[in-house]
Amino acid sequence: MNAVNGQNCSVYNPCGRNGYCTYEDEEPICECKFWWIGTFCNELTNSGKQVIILGSLLGVLIITFHSLNIFHLYRQRKRQPKKATKKVQSNDPTILDIAVGQMKRSAGVTSCIIAVLIVLVAGGTLVAKWSLLQPIHTELVNRYNNDSPLYYESNSICKKIQMQRFNILTFPVACFIILIFILITKRTSLLRKQCPRGIAPPMPVDFLSRIDRKFAAVIFAMCADELFTIVKSIFESASSNSNDSGVIISYLERIFQVLIIGFRYYPLLAAVYLDSIVSLVCGTLYSWLDYSITIVNQGLCNTDFYVTLDQYISAGNESSLAARFDYYGTGSTLLAIQLCTDIPRYLCLAYVSIKLPFLLIDKIRQRLKRSSMSDKERMMMKLTREERILLRISDPGSPDMLYVRNLFRQTDQRPRSHHLIARLLPKFIYEWRDDFTFSTRILCIYSSIILLLFFITVQACVIILPKLNSFQKSLQSTIDLFSTSSEDGNDDQPVDPATTQFPVPSLQRVYILAVVTTVLLITIQLLTLLANIRRNLFQAFRGDDSEIPRRQRSRYISYSAGNIHFGGYCIGYLIWGFILLAFFAIILWTCVEAFINFSSVRLIETLLKSIIPSLLFIYFKQYLNKLLARYVFLQHGGQVLAINNRRILMIFIYFSLFLDAFLGFISSITRLLLSVFYGIIYMCRLDYSPLGRKLELMDGGFSAYCGYIHTECCHRHPVMLIFASHLFTQFKMNQYKQIEHLGQLSDPDRLMYAQRQKKSLRAIRKWNLGVFLIRNPMIAFFRKAYLKQLDVDDLHALTDLDGDANNRNQRLAIYHRRGSVAGLSVIEETNAELHKQQRF
Known part of the structure; x- marks a missing residue:
């Protein structure tokens, strides 16, 4: 620090952009940044000069290395003989023909009617919920204007239709319908003495097949709302630290909630899987009952942004609704956000309520046509759904048959996809293939994940944004308190924001950018996981164990257990990955925003001052090794792994042994930091294990992924299915x-x-x-x-x-x-x- 005479920091900063003008004993002092010294911080120290020289040398080395690489590749490509390209007359249809054909196939009369009815029913549901929420919103606004406690008393019917715990209206009906399905289900057994044609519970979904994939995916998307409610209650209970019932009882309550959710949607899935008139009638009536109760429950009892009396009491007579009214206003903004959040939810409910009656009508129409059917059609009608699907596998256009045909073709000779999305998507993003379809399980998992990600993002923005102003003030006070206590030892002394160690910027834009970054990263990771699932399945089909460890008999039980955990682990890892990514994205964007607003941050400058010299030295040594290895120590410019100039290489290795011991110490720290960084980035992907190849099976998520891949390979191998x-x-x-x-x-x-x-x-x-x-x-x-x-x-x-x-x-x-x-x-x-x- 250097004293500056006759200057006032509040009027003029004599230190310039290279220093901070502060006061010590009422005298202005220049505190220089990085490696600057002098009275006005206009001179470089010896360390600063050395860092600049080392950085310049590193830049020259990087430019030289990449320039030589480009020149080497250009010369190598120029020496290669030109390949004669043959013009192949392709009979592939144009994008316009594909779009028109796909529209004709998908936009049938029934599909158009279903789509129109879904939009009308969902729109009517939103209007009905608006009519239920409007009086609640008006009541709470009046309480806010009168400074009264912000809560509303729920209707008396809410105690009977609490869907998270026990519903005395839909739960008994669901159990009764399941019992009917058990009685009409006939178990098919290959063992003649083992309960032939006996009763058995029906499967809700056959995850290994492709039966009713869209309907099952919509049902699992509806479950995302219930999953988000459970996750939200877990975090609220963890933050409140009040658990009178005990840890085990609370876990049992969560398990009971999950079972109630399963019983709620079991009749809908089982009705479609059984595909009989009785099951479809029961499923249609139950879907209408569940739909109507859901409207009442979410309109009167369980709103997302309005606090009931029970919630107000459980929160310790506190409500965050005042902060939301301060931020969003007392108009209809909060009500509009609530209705927009419900659009995907009610579209799924409307689809289920409309699709089941149409399936019932189609089943009755088939039953009436049975008298006019031929013997072959009657024989096909007697087959089960699994048998009919097994017969369709050998069709010329089935994905499994296309896969078997492509086994005898080269990659460039395979026909192009005839789907419109395959022509529109670039191959480097995702290559759509007609010889592969994902199983029902993957579609159900991804539909739940997409809707769960939507709910988490909306709730994170709507609930947390009003609290950021108060949090910013408390965070700045905490940082200033620590900085002043470490320097002056006086906690009561006010701190000037211009001299703080880390000035906290406005968190509104920081938080929005962090949420957008998190959603984009997770979306990219989910798409990459989807592509990797297909690639790993293809590798397992052909016996390639380069990425997935080879199947072993001693791990069959582990594969089966991992296959069971796969879907739940995908959702759990996604939630935890979203939290970690959002946390670190907030830290990153806060630093960027602080640099943009304040031009400099002391804490970050101190860290960079200690990190930059080590990083420059490490990268200088790495690029020097690469340059020497390619053009001095290897033959043919690194194209052959054969040593050249062996004597010089041995001398260089001898002296590098002692130098690399220091670099290895720094690299070990970098290795630890990178493992944490990439572990957070890839948290939502089960196909990536941060433990490495030798210990990857100790990772529960990767073990579950391996179990899923091996189970799918055993039961859905295209060659086996075709045979x-x-x-x-x-x-x-x-x-x-x-x-x-x-x-x-x-x-x-x-x-x-x-x-x-x-x-x-x-x-x-x-x-x-x-x-x-x-x-x-x-x-x-x-x-x-x-x-x-x-x-x-x-x-x-x-x-x-x-x-x-x-x-x-x-x-x-x-x-x-x-x-x-x-x-x-x-x-x-x-x-x-x-x-x-x-x-x-």
């Missing part, structure tokens, strides 16, 4: 031909035909089995009669498909002993990979 669909199609075709042929015979001829057919079928099966074993001799090892002759160790080694490398020698010995039966001459150890390929 099963082909067999089932041939079986049904033969069955239909046999029924058609028997219908043309008389009773005696039909009996004689059945006896001859039984004998001929037995001979045909044996002949087909013999030909199949001759063409595929390795299958003989897996026949039931041969497997019964083996002991337990040999049987385990032969059937262990996932531990192939560990049991290879024992398996080869078994093959060698059985070689004569299989028809193979020799099975040698050198041909292990060949026989491994033949086996699969």
